[in-house]
Amino acid sequence: MDYRRFLREDVGALEEYQPVKPLDVLAEEIGMPVGQLVKLDANENLYGAPAAVYDAIAKADLHIYPDPGQNHLREAIAGYVGHGVTPEQVVGGTGADDLIDLIFRLTMPEKVAVVTPAFGMYSFLAKINRVQPIEVPRLPGTFDLDIDALRDAVDDGARIVFLTSPNNPTGNALLIEQARAVCEMDALVIIDEAYIEFGGESAAPLLAEFSNLVILRTFSKWAGIAGLRVGYALCDPGFAKLMMAIKQPYNVNVAADVAARAAIEHRAEIFETVRALIAERGRMVRLLEGLGWLKALPSASNFVLFRVEGRSAKAVVKGLRQQGVLVRYYPRPDLADYIRISAGRPEDTDRLVAALRQVALR
Numbered sequence: 465m466d467y468r469r470f471l472r473e474d475v476g477a478l479e480e481y482q483p484v485k486p487l488d489v490l491a492e493e494i495g496m497p498v499g500q501l502v503k504l505d506a507n508e509n510l511y512g513a514p515a516a517v518y519d520a521i522a523k524a525d526l527h528i529y530p531d532p533g534q535n536h537l538r539e540a541i542a543g544y545v546g547h548g549v550t551p552e553q554v555v556g557g558t559g560a561d562d563l564i565d566l567i568f569r570l571t572m573p574e575k576v577a578v579v580t581p582a583f584g585m586y587s588f589l590a591k592i593n594r595v596q597p598i599e600v601p602r603l604p605g606t607f608d609l610d611i612d613a614l615r616d617a618v619d620d621g622a623r624i625v626f627l628t629s630p631n632n633p634t635g636n637a638l639l640i641e642q643a644r645a646v647c648e649m650d651a652l653v654i655i656d657e658a659y660i661e662f663g664g665e666s667a668a669p670l671l672a673e674f675s676n677l678v679i680l681r682t683f684s685k686w687a688g689i690a691g692l693r694v695g696y697a698l699c700d701p702g703f704a705k706l707m708m709a710i711k712q713p714y715n716v717n718v719a720a721d722v723a724a725r726a727a728i729e730h731r732a733e734i735f736e737t738v739r740a741l742i743a744e745r746g747r748m749v750r751l752l753e754g755l756g757w758l759k760a761l762p763s764a765s766n767f768v769l770f771r772v773e774g775r776s777a778k779a780v781v782k783g784l785r786q787q788g789v790l791v792r793y794y795p796r797p798d799l800a801d802y803i804r805i806s807a808g809r810p811e812d813t814d815r816l817v818a819a820l821r822q823v824a825l826r
C-alpha cells in the first residue's frame with residue numbers, strides 16, 4: 465500500500481515553516497567557524513543565561529517525568545507577571561509556539577484574523593489545524609494597527625484575532641487602550657507579548673476584565689533559554705483549565721521547568737543583559753542610520769526593522785551573510801525593502817557595522 469492514500473487531503477497545500485538554520489550548518493555553508501558567526505537573525509539573548517540556570521539544570525532529576533500540572537512553574541510565573549495574575553491563569557508550553565497550536569486545537573474556528581506583517585507561526589499553525597488565516601495588514605509606513613480593518617475581519621467571521629506587541633518584525637507596540645478596543649470585539653483575542661521585557665505596555669491588566677483575552681509570553685527572548693523552549697499563556701482560569709486538559713501532559717520538560725524558575729529567581733542578573741541589549745539597540749540605530757542608507761523604525765523590542773534605501777535589501781542580507789553576519793529578510797511584498805536585525809552585544813554591533821561598510825563598497 466502506498467502511504468499517500470492515507471494522508472490528509474490538503475497535505476499538498478501545507479507550506480513548510482522556514483525556521484532559522486542551525487549554526488553549524490550555516491558555518492559550513494558560509495565556510496567560517498561557528499564562533500565567528502554573528503547571529504542577529506532570531507532575536508535570542510546573545511549574553512546567554514546566567515550560571516544559576518545551568519546549575520539548576522545540573523541538579524535536576526532528569527530521570528523523572530515532569531509535573532503535568534506545572535504547579536511550581538505556574539506559581540513562579542504568576543509571581544513574576546504580577547498584575548494580580550494567579551497560577552490558575554497560567555499555562556506553560558514548549559515555547560509560545562506550543563500554546564499557539566494548543567489554542568487552535570481547543571477552538572478550531574473556521575477563520576482567524578492575523579494582523580500582518582507578523583510572526584509566521586500564527587498562519588502556519590492555523591493551516592495545519594485547518595483554520596483559514598485572514599491577513600489584516602497594518603497601516604503602510606508606520607505599521608500601526610488598522611483597527612477598522614480588524615473589526616471588518618471579525619465581522620466577516622474571524623473568531624480569533626492574533627496580534628503581537630511589541631510586534632515582530634516591525635518593533636512597534638500596542639497602547640493598552642488599543643488592546644482594550646480589540647478585546648471589546650466579538651472574538652478570542654490573542655496578544656503575543658514575546659518581547660514585552662524589552663518595551664511596550666503589557667495588556668496583562670486587562671485580564672481581570674476580559675475573559676476573551678489570552679496573552680502569550682516566552683523565556684526565549686529575555687531569559688536566554690530559547691534552546692530549552694519555555695513559553696506560557698495568561699488567560700481566564702476556565703480557559704486555562706481547558707488548555708491544561710488537552711495539552712501534551714509533559715510539554716514543559718524537567719530541564720526547561722527548573723531553568724525557567726531559576727531565570728525568574730535570578731531575573732535581576734538577566735535584566736542587566738536586557739538593559740544592555742536595549743542600550744545596544746539604540747547604539748545600533750545611531751551607527752546604522754549614520755551610514756546614510758538605512759532608516760530605522762522605532763522599536764520597543766530587542767530587534768530593529770530597517771528600511772534599505774537605494775539598494776536591494778535582499779542583496780544586503782546576502783552580502784552580510786558572506787561575511788558571517790546573519791540578519792533576517794522576508795520574501796513578502798510589504799517587507800521587500802526591509803531587514804530585521806536583532807540587538808546583540810557591542811562586539812556584535814561592531815562586526816555588523818564593519819560588514820555593512822563592506823557591502824556598501826560593492
Ligand code: PMP
Pocket residue numbers: 506507558559560561562583628632656658681682683684690693694695
Ligand atoms: N511570538 C513571537 C512574536 C516570536 O517572535 C516568537 C519567536 N520568534 C515566538 C512567539 C516563539 O516563541 P517561543 O520560542 O517561545 O516558541
